[in-house]
Amino acid sequence: MELILSTSPAKLTLDPACQPELTLRFNLTKLTLDPARQSELSLSPRLAELTLDSTCHPEMSLSPGPAELTGDPQHQAKESLVPKLAELTLEPVHCRPELMSACADLINDQWPRSRASRLHSLGQSSDAFPLCLMLLSPQPTPGAAPIVVGHARLSRVLDHPHSLLVETVVVARALRGRGFGRRLMEGLEAFARARGFQRLHLTTHDQLYFYAHLGYQLGEPVQGLAFTNRRLPTNVLRAFSKPPCPQPPCKAPVLAAQAIPRSSKGPPLPPPPPLPLTTSPPPSPEPLPQSPLETRYRDLKGCPIFWMEKDI
DSSP states (O other), X not given: OOOOOOSOGGGXXXXXXXXXXXXXXXXXXXXXOOGGGGGGOOOOSOGGGOBOOTTTTTSBBOOSSOSSOOOOHHHHHHHHHSOOGGGXXXXXXXXXXXXXXXXXXXXXXXXXXXXXXXXXXXXXXXXXXXXXXXXXXXXSSTTOOOEEEEEEEEEEETTEEEEEEEEEEEEOGGGTTTTHHHHHHHHHHHHHHHTTOOEEEEEESSOHHHHHHTTOEEOOOOOBOSOOOTTSOHHHHHHHHSOOOOOOOOOOOOOOOOOOOOOSSSOOOOOOOOOOOOOOOOOOOOOOOOOTTOOSOBOTTSOBOEXXXXXX
């Protein structure tokens, strides 16, 4: 039997009786050709046109099935479910109320909380801030609701009219480490920049290097506003953000000198010597610059927390 491979791989036909015996080994030097017909042999450079036969591995065989490279079906199914970064969109949760429940589940998977409380918090989202944004991926099925793959909340900052505070940043666990967090933060910056804001503030416990790679630097704490009512006086808002007034230092009790009874006999005793002058304590040293691995700030639970900021 003489085999001729034409220039079109789709024209290759095999005798079913001889098909199991036809293999292309990795060592192509074993392939011999008729010099008169050598010009008719064309091997496509696209490896996707070859399939692996599990019974002949490590040999390569041409299967009569679809001409494409196949691998682990389970791995291929998982890869096909991963959203594409270019297809992601960022939308306010109050514009897609039908996705609020899925968004609450995503956040609660990271920070467990009662479902009713989480839904109530998401329901406060509005264009007047605070505003909750969802990172959405389209469904493979046309017309189906998108999938919530990320979330972040933006709030106004007291005494900083051109700043926003970023909170509750979360990405679905199965998609972490694939660039979705960066895509979410870049979307937040573009969203804030388009509305005239110039700086973003945030806090983190363990993602210092992630935000540093995005251009964030260590900063000072700011006060986020849970609501924005223009009729509320500014001095009232400042009262909520002020630290508690320090208590006056405790004074040492004054010990009164007890009168010593005079003896009926003998001269009076001399007065006691004066007390030594008290010296003021030395001034406290200047605070050392904050190290990238250290912070002097703590959260409500007493855990170290880093304040970061970025000009956008």
